């Protein structure tokens with residue numbers, strides 16, 4: 236598949252490594268420009284590009300940048316993507332440590348992924364947001380392995396969600412459906428599932444135990 240990755244940090248870099256190893260055609264972007272991604276390109280065979288180019292003709296686009304950087308993404312980012320593109324959002328809102336207060340999230344009580352959808356003008360599938368970046372490299376297991384980790388996945392577009400769950404399976408993880416984007420608070424920071432390294436049953440239980448109240452440490 237042609238996959239665009241926007242953000243080449245901890246998560247974007249490791250997804251670039253794994254997805255190229257699986258044989259996907261990966262186009263990767265950061266904020267400073269393709270010339271700063273030569274090393275990652277050499278290591279993985281991914282093509283360094285601008286954010287617009289990463290999305291162009293992509294069947295899957297992964298947005299993996301600090302939440303505060305989402306408004307800086309080019310407008311019409313997804314206009315040139317393949318029809319039916321699935322957009323993965325890995326992002327977490329850290330108002331106190333990194334992102335600053337985002338009024339729309341705080342005042343309307345919306346999930347950060349809903350807010351991201353509004354900014355980029357496209358539906359998203361929330362995945363990997365509670366996964367340690369290093370685990371993307373260290374924890375893949377074949378289907379059926381007793382210690383295979385399950386990742387929660389939320390989104391409103393069922394076809395896109397199916398596509399993303401299949402990709403995550405290829406990457407070596409099970410998935411559990413969290414529900415729609417309005418339900419994605421169940422996998423946001425500080426919930427029981429956030430950072431949980433466990434299989435499907437435990438992840439399902441943790442999602443059910445989540446509280447919709449955003450904890451004080453994660454409010455701006």
Ligand SMILES: NC(=O)c1ccc[n+]([C@@H]2O[C@H](COP(=O)([O-])OP(=O)(O)OC[C@H]3O[C@@H](n4cnc5c(N)ncnc54)[C@H](OP(=O)(O)O)[C@@H]3O)[C@@H](O)[C@H]2O)c1
Nearest residue numbers: 242243244245246265266267299300304307326327364368
């Ligand atoms: N680290 C983790 O283990 C982890 C786990 C799960 C979820 N997350 C979430 O996933 C997101 C990414 O985390 P991370 O740790 O990978 O972040 P990171 O290491 O800080 O990397 C962020 C990347 O985003 C790029 N970027 C920033 N603004 C951009 C823009 N306008 N256009 C294109 N690229 C831009 C940066 O490029 P430059 O370097 O050129 O500025 C950098 O490559 C965050 O929302 C984070 O909360 C992280």
